[in-house]
Amino acid sequence: AQSVTQLGSHVSVSEGALVLLRCNYSSSVPPYLFWYVQYPNQGLQLLLKYTSAATLVKGINGFEAEFKKSETSFHLTKPSAHMSDAAEYFCAVSSIIQGAQKLVFGQGTRLTINP
């Protein structure tokens, strides 16, 4: 079975500082990996996805993630945090069973930005 572990349920950084959200996955087949962001009382918005092309994936709002097979990691980074980045972030791996695909999510990381 595929799974995702997000290290740190809560991350706090200062405005302008580097954002690093950690995600490790477990998959017996080449995975598709996703990062989603969830603002309060809203659904999930796709930040970026890895689908076996380039290992460094650029997403929206200045975020990027690097797929490292040897480390089974897909950490999310942003060089300079902005107040509007405060939200819950979810890493997810896709699991294909009997031709249908589902997303398996991590527990989430709440990002707080300090002024």
Next chain:
Amino acid sequence: DAGVTQSPTHLIKTRGQQVTLRCSPKSGHDTVSWYQQALGQGPQFIFQYYEEEERQRGNFPDRFSGHQFPNYSSELNVNALLLGDSALYLCASSLDFGGNYGYTFGSGTRLTVV
């Protein structure tokens, strides 16, 4: 371009009652998946519908059932509600049941069971 639309946005039900949640997928999307997100947790996969059939199901009891209509919209039904069913229910649509182009999520329906 309208995204995924879910209704209602909030709902309060009593234990033992039944509830129906609705989802209209993003224009051009033919696959609908439903997820349950308990407070402080990541979303959990309930099931996926494609071509009006349930293609895959997560670890949820038979009290959870669904339907997909010819226009690709979908319903999630939950019978005999339990307090533990209180959660945010998210609908996600995609272009194909492989989700290769990513999923678009709705804002969810917040269900409270009292």
